Amino acid sequence: MSVLSVRSLSKAFGGVRAVDAVSFEIARGEFLAMIGPNGAGKSTCFNMINGQLDPDAGEILFEDSDIAGLKPRDVWRLGVGRTFQVAATFGSMTVIENVQMALLSHAREIYRLWRPAALQHRARALELLEQVGMQDAADRPSRELAYGDVKRVELAIALANDPRLLLMDEPTAGMGPSERNALIALVKRLVEERGISVLFTEHSMDVVFAFADRIIVLARGKMIADGNAAAIRDDAQVQEVYFGSGKTFAQAAPGAAS
DSSP states (O other), rough: OEEEEEEEEEETTTTTEEEEEEEEEEEOOEEEEEEOSSTTHEEEEEEEHHHHSSSSSEEEEEEEETTTTTTTHHHHHHHHEESSSOOOOOOTSSSHHHHHHHHHHHTTTTTTTTTOGSSSSSHHHHHHHHHHTTTTTTTSSSGGSSSHHHHHHHHHHHHHEEESSEEEESSSTTTHHHHHHHHHHHHHHHHHHTEEEEEESSSHHHHHHHHHHHHEEEETTTTEEEEOOOHHOOOOOHHHHHHOOOOOOOTTTTTOOO
């Protein structure tokens, strides 16, 4: 059964067709990468699935319910998590308070002001922080964290609504090779344990080819390829889009396709 089915999704800005009749599906527990050069339409596609943009045409079916046009908070409450290219937390709050706020939002308890927020959902927040390796930093101010640790806290926040689908936009942006591989390995382990489906965009091809179950490729708003790592690596049209003629991923220097 598909957790997400995107059918003929389209979005234009003026005369530019940012996403042009894109269709794909994500199976339960699948780790799907969406790649493409800058301007390919990846972020626009993500933002339509997440509810930040309304599509001009097409369907977005999450567990067979059409979520196209819903607000981001409503999409989130249905069970779709999201992380962003530039990770951010509330710096004035502790690590655990950031996660507690997400849990309060999911439980629709944000405005129950007669109960101190710091006392609510603490056990569940600690459990989520333990899963991402950040429980020892629970009571530290978020502003003191290194960027890689902020990414881990953001992941804990994204898991606060018990998502069946997790959208991750450039999850390793700004991280070094060892850090980014460690983060994606952590994500893959967590989603396998929970049976979560993941759609992620990524410019680092080492991460994509090492961890993705399947890869779809966008270029100029259209989907040009769909397959496993080996098929995408050897696809002539994908190589042309990334490198121009005469070069392959195997021949490219590390980071050349990022």
